[in-house]
Amino acid sequence: xxxxxALIFSLLFALMxxxxxxxLPLLLRGRLGKRGEYPHWxxxxxxxxxxxxxxxxxxxxWAPPFPPVDSTTWxxxxxxxxxxxxGFQAAKTPPRWLNLAMGLALSGLSQALVLSPxxxxxxxxxxxxxSMGLALLSTALWTGLEIQAQTDGSVxxxxxxxxxxxxxxxxxxxxxxxxxxxxxxxxxxxxxxxxLLGLLQRRQQDLGDWRGFWAVxxxxxGMLASGGRFFADLSPAVLLLLPALLTPLLSNxxxxxxxxxxxxxxLPLLLxxxLCGLAVGGVYLSQPxxxxxxxx
Amino acid sequence: xxxxxxxxxxxxxFGLIATMPAxxxxxxxxxxxxxxxxxxxKHLGLGYQYGRFNKFSGTVVVDEKNPANSKVELKAETASxxxxxxxxxxxxxxxxxxxxxxxxxxxxxxxxxxxxxxNAYKVSGTLxxxxxxxxxxxxxxxxxxxxxxQGEFRMGGETTFTIKRSQWGITTxxxxxxxxxxxxxxxxxxxxxx
Numbered sequence: 400x401x402x403x404x405a406l407i408f409s410l411l412f413a414l415m416x417x418x419x420x421x422x423l424p425l426l427l428r429g430r431l432g433k434r435g436e437y438p439h440w441x442x443x444x445x446x447x448x449x450x451x452x453x454x455x456x457x458x459x460x461w462a463p464p465f466p467p468v469d470s471t472t473w474x475x476x477x478x479x480x481x482x483x484x485x486g487f488q489a490a491k492t493p494p495r496w497l498n499l500a501m502g503l504a505l506s507g508l509s510q511a512l513v514l515s516p517x518x519x520x521x522x523x524x525x526x527x528x529x530s531m532g533l534a535l536l537s538t539a540l541w542t543g544l545e546i547q548a549q550t551d552g553s554v555x556x557x558x559x560x561x562x563x564x565x566x567x568x569x570x571x572x573x574x575x576x577x578x579x580x581x582x583x584x585x586x587x588x589x590x591x592x593x594x595l596l597g598l599l600q601r602r603q604q605d606l607g608d609w610r611g612f613w614a615v616x617x618x619x620x621g622m623l624a625s626g627g628r629f630f631a632d633l634s635p636a637v638l639l640l641l642p643a644l645l646t647p648l649l650s651n652x653x654x655x656x657x658x659x660x661x662x663x664x665x666l667p668l669l670l671x672x673x674l675c676g677l678a679v680g681g682v683y684l685s686q687p688x689x690x691x692x693x694x695x
Numbered sequence: 696x697x698x699x700x701x702x703x704x705x706x707x708x709f710g711l712i713a714t715m716p717a718x719x720x721x722x723x724x725x726x727x728x729x730x731x732x733x734x735x736x737k738h739l740g741l742g743y744q745y746g747r748f749n750k751f752s753g754t755v756v757v758d759e760k761n762p763a764n765s766k767v768e769l770k771a772e773t774a775s776x777x778x779x780x781x782x783x784x785x786x787x788x789x790x791x792x793x794x795x796x797x798x799x800x801x802x803x804x805x806x807x808x809x810x811x812x813x814n815a816y817k818v819s820g821t822l823x824x825x826x827x828x829x830x831x832x833x834x835x836x837x838x839x840x841x842x843x844x845q846g847e848f849r850m851g852g853e854t855t856f857t858i859k860r861s862q863w864g865i866t867t868x869x870x871x872x873x874x875x876x877x878x879x880x881x882x883x884x885x886x887x888x889x
Contacts, residue, residue, distance in 0.1 A: 405871050459870055468826040468864055470797060471790055516797040575782075575789040578867060630796045631789040687781075 405457065406581050410588045412456040417449020417589050421596050437600055439611065443485030446589050446615040447478040453585035457578070471579060471626035473512040478615055481505060485614030488545075492610065502541045505618060507534035513622045514629060529629075537621045540641060541613060547647050548609035554597030555664045556609065556647035559671045560616050561590040563644045566675035567620055567627075567637065573682050576631035583623050590616060634685075636678040643674035720758035720765065723850050723886025727752065730884035732771055736860075737875035746787070750775035753803075755852065755886050757816075757837070765808035767818050767835065769882070771801050791867040798826050806830075814838075818854070827863045831856065838883075848888040855881045 424438050454475050455461055463472040484501050487493065493501075510533040517526040547556055564587035571580035593612075624640075627633030646667035649655055655663050732751045735743045753769035773793040776784055788795040805820035811834055819832040833856035840850040857879045861869060868874040 458866065469790060469794060520796070520799060575786045576791055577786075578791050626790065630794060632785060 406584060409453045409457040409581060410585055413449040413453025413585045414588055414592055415449075416452035417445045418592055420445035420448055421592065438490075439609070440486040440490035442593060442612055443482040443489065443615045444479075446586075446593070447482035449589045449592075450478055450582075450585060450615070450619065451475060453588075454582065457581055457585070470513050470515045471622065471630065473509070474582065474619060474622045474626075477505075477509045477512065477622065478619055480508075481614040481618040485611040488611030488614065490611075498545060499538065499542065502538040502545075503534060505614070506537035506541065506621065507531065509618050509622050510534050510537065510625055513625045517629065533621070533625060536641075537617065540644065541617050543645055543648055544613045544617065545610070547651070548612055551608070551647070551650065553647070553650070553664060554594055555668055557590055557594040557597055557612070559644060559647050559668060560613075561587050561594055562671055562675050563640050564590055564616065564620055566640055566643070566679050567624060569679045570633055570637055570640075570682060571623065571627045571631065573679070573686065574627050574631045574633035576627055576633075579623050579627050579631060583620065586616060586619050586623075634678075634682040636682050639674050639678040643671045643678075646671040646674070720756050720761075721850070722889045723755045723757065724889050725751070725753045725755065725769070726849070726885045726887050730886075731881070732769075733881040733883075735879045735881070737877070739873060740875070744778065746776055746778035748772065748775050748801075749777050753884075754889075755850070755884070757850065762808050762810040762816055765805075765816060765818075767803065767805040767808070767820065769803040773799060773801055773824075792865055794825060798824070801825075803831070808835075822858065822863075825863045825865050829858075829862050831858060843885075843887070849885050850888070851883075851885045853881070853883040855879060 420441060424441060451462075463469075463475050465476065467473050467476070484505060488498065507530060511526075511530040514526055514530050514533075517529060544556075564583055568580045568583035568587055571583055574580075624633065624637055628635075628637065649667045649670070650663045655666060658666075727750075730751075732748045733745060734747070735745045738744045748771040751769065751771035753767070755768075756764070756766040758764040773795040774788055776787045776793060776795070778784055778787065787793055790797070793801075801822070801824040803820055803822050805818050807819040809817045811817040814837040816835045816837075817832060818835045819830065821828050822831045833854045835852055835854045838851040838853050840848070843849045857877050859876045860866070860878045861876050869876045
């Protein structure tokens with residue numbers, strides 16, 4: 400119960416911090432930009448700020464030591480970098496080659512830092528290979544999501560992200576790491592907040608696109624997943640979350656493009672929920688029986 | 696004249712021995728079969744939970760004449776933590792606690808040893824755990840010495856001291872009141888003289 404309470408407080412801090420920044424343009428509508436136009440560049444910094452506040456509340460510290468002792472806490476320092484890039488992407492629409500280069504650089508840096516203990520414990524070659532491999536995977540995912548973000552103004556892709564972050568939180572919990580799980584759930588809460596904002600905005604005007612949105616969530620989820628896989632007992636079933644995150648791309652397929660809107664939105668979402676459920680449910684059911692009576 | 700020479704030689708020999716304290720110190724290697732590295736921590740403010748590290752090694756150098764030359768070194772594999780509940784052990788190995796894959800060992804190295812009474816020594820040194828090194832000190836009690844079953848010379852010792860785990864960055868469940876910040880470490884060992 401105490402863990403849930405700690406998570407709720409951390410989540411509240413995160414949502415208040417992130418919500419403050421996200422809500423600011425709504426309060427000052429007409430002053431920050433053209434009337435009715437939401438400044439999308441604010442979303443990545445709001446996510447990073449919200450996460451930092453939630454993280455600080457979770458660990459009851461202002462900031463982890465720099466450089467961090469535990470490599471997974473690099474997330475605290477990397478997300479603001481992602482927020483800067485995401486904000487820039489949203490504001491300036493950089494060319495595709497730059498998106499790709501920055502995606503690779505940020506993914507590579509984040510993975511290399513999270514996996515840095517491998518350099519000492521397993522040797523520099525495995526560390527480099529894993530960092531580069533995961534950076535490539537992350538960049539490919541990022542590119543796919545960015546294409547979707549630029550071509551589709553639907554908020555439902557954000558809901559998919561929320562579900563995937565929550566599923567990662569559940570998998571990390573089952574993988575024996577409460578602290579990594581709580582961080583994933585904080586990210587899920589923040590994505591949920593952006594989803595609500597998107598819903599609110601949709602009633603008033605066309606939101607345009609979600610360019611730059613994925614910088615913070617992808618870096619964060621990628622670092623938590625790597626930390627969980629390499630340093631906790633995160634199941635390989637986490638790989639099912641990759642296609643789950645990409646399901647919104649299906650709405651661009653020729654078959655779905657011609658279908659009614661509810662099907663175009665609903666089917667990818669349903670598929671994403673199924674994949675997340677399969678991952679979490681499968682790991683839950685494959686857990687060895689708990690001999691501690693459920694409360695070790 | 697001859698007796699004066701002998702006296703001089705004896706004095707020289709005594710002086711040499713006195714200035715070579717290392718020779719007077721006995722080095723013991725911890726016998727893992729007859730040694731235990733335990734810890735206890737309070738759960739929910741109710742009862743103490745005990746755990747142990749199944750894999751550890753170390754050496755103890757005891758210099759009775761010059762305790763300052765005594766040394767203690769210990770290294771334990773964090774992945775070998777054992778609380779008789781596999782699920783809890785998995786959690787203890789995770790980043791929430793020992794973070795065993797990032798920090799595979801915890802170690803202690805003494806920097807100062809002082810006599811603290813009959814068969815007791817005050818040991819100060821550095822405890823490295825969870826990637827953090829902090830000074831600790833404890834009283835080490837020599838509990839016995841004598842011959843083992845194979846004729847080898849053995850010494851027994853024990854120490855108990857308490858640390859605040861938050862100082863080593865292990866903070867999970869402290870604020871929630873699930874587990875205490877204070878952790879008591881207990882080392883009871885037999886060392887084989889080398």
